[in-house]
Amino acid sequence: MGSDKAARSPQGSGGNQEEACLICVALRKFQLECVEDLGARMPQSLCSGHTWLVAKSADAGAAADFLLRLIGHALKEESAPLRCEMCLWMAQEENRELDEFAKKLLTPTYPEWFREHGGLCIPHARKLFDRVGREFREIIVLAVQRETMALKDELVALSRSAKAGMQTHAGVLGRAAEHLVGKRGLFFRN
Numbered sequence: 001m002g003s004d005k006a007a008r009s010p011q012g013s014g015g016n017q018e019e020a021c022l023i024c025v026a027l028r029k030f031q032l033e034c035v036e037d038l039g040a041r042m043p044q045s046l047c048s049g050h051t052w053l054v055a056k057s058a059d060a061g062a063a064a065d066f067l068l069r070l071i072g073h074a075l076k077e078e079s080a081p082l083r084c085e086m087c088l089w090m091a092q093e094e095n096r097e098l099d100e101f102a103k104k105l106l107t108p109t110y111p112e113w114f115r116e117h118g119g120l121c122i123p124h125a126r127k128l129f130d131r132v133g134r135e136f137r138e139i140i141v142l143a144v145q146r147e148t149m150a151l152k153d154e155l156v157a158l159s160r161s162a163k164a165g166m167q168t169h170a171g172v173l174g175r176a177a178e179h180l181v182g183k184r185g186l187f188f189r190n
C-alpha cells in the first residue's frame, strides 16, 4: 500500500510522458494567480513577457484598468525603467518552492519516489543541487539523468525518422525544450 501511494505523482499525472518539472508547475500556477489577482497586487511595472501575459490572460476590464495605469506611469517615469515586480515575485516564489522541495527530500519516502518518478527541468535541478546536502545530490543527478537519457533516445529516434521522411511525433521537441529551459510562458528574472 505504502509503495502504491509513493508511486503516484503529486500532480496525479502518473504516466511517464507527463514528468513536468514540479517547480515549474508550481511557478506557472503562481504566475497565473498573480495575473488573476492584479487589482490586489498592484505592480507598478512589468517586463514585456508579463505585460503580454496580462493582455492575454486577465479579465478584460481588470487588464484595461491595469494597462491604463501602467501607461500613465510609463509616461511619467522618463528615467531608468522600473524593474518588473512580477518577475521579482516569481523569483521569491521559486526560492520558496526550492526550499520546500529541499525539505521534502528530508522526509523518509520522498527521495526514493523522486529518484524513480519525479521530474525536474535542468535549470531547477541545478538550483536545487546547490541547496541540498551532499547525500541528496546523487538522487537529483540520477533523476535528471534518467529523464535526460529518455529524451535523448526519443530525439535521436525523431531525428532519424524525420530525415527518413517518416511521420514523427514531434511532441518530444517541446518536452526536450522544457527539460532544457523550463516551462514555456514562465517569466522571471534569473
Ligand SMILES: [Zn+2]
Pocket (backbone or CB within 6 Å): 021, 022, 023, 024, 025, 120, 121, 122, 123, 124, 182, 183
Ligand atoms: Zn523547472
Ligand SMILES: [Zn+2]
Pocket (backbone or CB within 6 Å): 046, 047, 048, 049, 050, 084, 085, 086, 087, 088, 187, 188
Ligand atoms: Zn516580468
